[in-house]
Amino acid sequence: MSAVTVMTSKDEMKAAGAKPVSRDESARLGFRLTLPAQILVLFISAFPLLMQLYISVTDWSPLSGTGWWNAWSMWNSFANYTDLAVDTRFWSALKRTAIVMIVCVPAEFLLGLALATLFADDFPGKRVFYSILLMPMMVVPAVAGYMFFMLFQSGGPVNDILSALTGSPVTIAWLSDPTLALIAVMVADIWQWTPLMFLILLAGLVGVPEDQIKAATLLGANPWQRFVTIVLPKMKTIIIIALAIRVIENFKIFDTLYIMTGGGPGVATETISVYIYKLTTQDLIWGYVAAIALAILIVLSIVAVFAMKRMARAREVAA
């Protein structure tokens, strides 16, 4: 098919008497052809970033009565950043976000890996379980939020099940207890995002060369040794990708959590995203919000760059 296409285009060029293009010329043509896309990228990424940077050094708010482009008149000489350094609510939100991440991502990873290992072999009903397993990922996070909100009510199914198991009535107020609310929120996140981890890791697992596993078996390696010495090293790249995706996504945890607890009780489940959301919609101090968002962007970019570097190195090793 492609051979045919190449021939036709060559024939056409011959017919039109086209001369071969020089390298410079073709580079210029390429630039002109991709110009619309470049402008688009500029508008959706570079422009907002610069705008954010600009606002972050001012006291501008939508209530200032002037357009954002006039924010320079409200220049506050980096006060937003110095405020941020001593904002205890920000730091505790950051700490909470980190705790959620440290619990959720490894839990999702380990569960996903266990499930992927299970699904790499055949067992009866595999296809049905497979479909069921992927469903949480497809539920709209807001809907998942309502689901878990109702599950964790004091008269809700979670307590009903606990009552049935213990034999005495359980009425835990999950979402009004600071610690339990955080746990409930993490359970919801793990429920929703383990399938993604599972899916990515399964793809990696089936890509491990089977004959190398057989070779290891013949050399006397037991299943655990095979897993540690062959399977995990071969999956390194994909594990890094999966973890990076979930670390970045989990750091931004918002919708499910906000619907379940609204960041409460008090600020007990207030993560960075929830804090930013409140500052944006309730306090309306957009200059400060821009500063926080920028700081987080920098942190996440460092994570992403690190992950990508590791990936590039892993690929080099694997190639």
Next chain:
Amino acid sequence: MSAIHLQNLVKKFGDFTALKTMDLAIADGEFMALLGPSGCGKSTTMNMIAGMEEPTGGKILFGERDMAGVPMGRRGVGFVFQNYAIFTHMTVRQNLAYGPKMRGAAKAEIDRRVGAIAETLQLSPLLDRKADRLSVNILQRVAIGRSAIMEPAIFLLDEPLSNVDAAFRAVMRTELKQLQRQFRQTMVYVTHDQLEAMTMADRIAVMDHGVLQQVGTPLEVYNDPANVFVARFIGAPGMNLLKGRPAESDRGLVVDLGPLGFTPPLPGELATAMRGARGEVLYGFRPEQATLVQNGQGLAMPVTFVERIGARTIVHLGQGEAAVKTVFDNDVGLAIGDTAVIAPTASSVRVFDAATGLAMKAG
């Protein structure tokens, strides 16, 4: 004891029978090639010996010991995979050390054994190289070394040369044969390439459609094929087979080939074997063992194609059922359309029963 006995070995995959009651005895230290076209059951047999697949029926004995239920890691079998299955994320050293390490050998012991095996296989300078960018003959040595370090009594090789280009194959064949002499293990070598089987094996087991056709030394299999399949499969090109009926002539027993006329008289022993046979037979002779005769007794056939391949010339004669190939060491000056009269060397003639496909032999 590292002799292998396969007794009534059967393997079925659902309705498909991959191997039909196979009996084979492989002696201690023997190099046995399992040879056959793809799908003949040779790899299945090998996988069962290694323990990767459980037989549906029959027994596998290593020496006196029944291998039923013994997991593959415990059989003391070295296995070289078709693509070597080298652990590409490790160094050569880590590959070689893998077996002893998994079995919890002490570090000093591992180092000593890796050093020794690397010395034997001339891998010492490469020990700390990553295993992902090695040439194919090095990969083969690493694969053999990785198994050999476990000192297996039995070595199984699954078409190890099939991914290697033709020029290099000759080198690898020699190397492999030398390695076997060095290690003196029982080797079972699966291949579809008769050249590999003929050059390396002590004995060849020819298989087809899950049935063992013949077991013998390379020359036995070549000279005295047990049946039509082996006759056609071994040799390049395979044996010529012409349909005919036994007939008496004034010079002794001959085969009446119909339009081609009578064959030259059959040698005494073969004539004895065929006494009383009245059904259709296949008259067989090797392409290399026919001579051109000028005016004598022979088979006159039209030349349909001439292949000149340097040292040898392959002449195609006749068409359809009555087609044969002959191989000459020099250019015999025949062209398409000529009529050649050929006479098979009497001692090389073999006759097969057309109904059963079996070779007719005295006694």
